[in-house]
Amino acid sequence: MFDKEQLLELQAYIEKHLSGRLLQTFESVSFQKSEELQNIQIEDFIKSKRQPTFNQTLFRFIDKKGVSDADVYKRAGMDRRHFSKIRSNPEYKPGKNTVIALALALELPKIETEKLLSSAGFSLSDSDTFDLVIQFCLEKKIYDFYDINQALEYFSLNPL
Numbered sequence: 001m002f003d004k005e006q007l008l009e010l011q012a013y014i015e016k017h018l019s020g021r022l023l024q025t026f027e028s029v030s031f032q033k034s035e036e037l038q039n040i041q042i043e044d045f046i047k048s049k050r051q052p053t054f055n056q057t058l059f060r061f062i063d064k065k066g067v068s069d070a071d072v073y074k075r076a077g078m079d080r081r082h083f084s085k086i087r088s089n090p091e092y093k094p095g096k097n098t099v100i101a102l103a104l105a106l107e108l109p110k111i112e113t114e115k116l117l118s119s120a121g122f123s124l125s126d127s128d129t130f131d132l133v134i135q136f137c138l139e140k141k142i143y144d145f146y147d148i149n150q151a152l153e154y155f156s157l158n159p160l
Contacts, residue, residue, distance in 0.1 A: 054099070055090045057119035061106050075105035077145065077160070096122045100134055101160050104145065110138040130157050 052060070062072055073083035078101070086092050094102075099120045103113040117123055124131040133155060137148050149159035 052119060053090055054094060054116070054120040055086060055092060057116055058086065058102060061108060061112065061116065065106055067106070072102065072105050075145075076101040078102075094120055096120075097160055101145075104137075104143050104148065104160070107141075107143045108138075109141075110135065113138055129155050133157065 051057075062069065069083060069087065070080075073080065076098075078098070082098075086094065096117070099117050099122060100113070103116050108116065114124060124135050126132065126135075130152065133148070133151050137143070137151065142148060142151075145160060152159050
């Protein structure tokens with residue numbers, strides 16, 4: 001929860017970045033400022049916490065494994081155009097199944113798969129059957145898509 005000082009600082013930040021547009025949002029709130037506001041910068045926080053993007057994380061794993069892009073996207077069941085979109089657009093946001101397919105194509109262990117998923121804004125849940133099947137396969141080092149899809153179908157889940 002933002003305190004009064006943080007709300008004032010947020011308002012100043014937004015006003016500064018909206019190139020002079022006046023915000024009416026916090027106008028009704030009046031605060032007395034006895035000292036200089038503490039300089040808590042959201043930008044600094046983001047910079048200190050930001051992790052590599054999905055694009056950066058994926059291509060680091062590909063380089064680390066020493067495999068070609070073509071090998072990865074073919075194994076993942078992707079077409080060249082889709083993979084090219086991932087490579088050329090650093091802000092590309094893939095779907096969860098795409099990330100899982102790429103992790104399996106790279107034969108990443110569970111920890112690295114979770115890192116790749118996290119870089120795209122996803123995680124593997126312990127309360128979702130699909131995710132549990134994927135986790136089981138990762139822990140048992142089962143990377144063959146035919147076997148994984150067979151396990152998913154056993155639980156009446158959509159294949160990758």
